[in-house]
Amino acid sequence: MERGYDPKGHPIMPGSDHAAGYNPDGTEDSWVKGQDEWLHKNGLINPDGSPTQKEKDMEAQSENDDFGEDIPDEPDPE
Secondary structure (H helix, E strand, O other): OOOEEOOOOOEEOOOOOOOOOEOOOOOEOHHHHHHHHHHHHOOOEOOOOOEOHHHHHHHHHHHHOOHHHHOOOOOOOO
16 A cells, blocks of 8 residues: 655655644644644744753753663463
């Protein structure tokens, strides 16, 4: 099964009339646009969409976090 493309060239999933995150005319849907605006307003992305140093630092910090250490081990149910 081949994928189609919306007017701006975004791939369309089979059975859909538009690409995920976009309206049928190829423009960003309001939820996606709101997310991009929030990221920009909070200094996490540059105008070109690339991550800022702040975003890179936050990402590096989260990679070093071990949130699993707070979760107790569960016995194997077998």
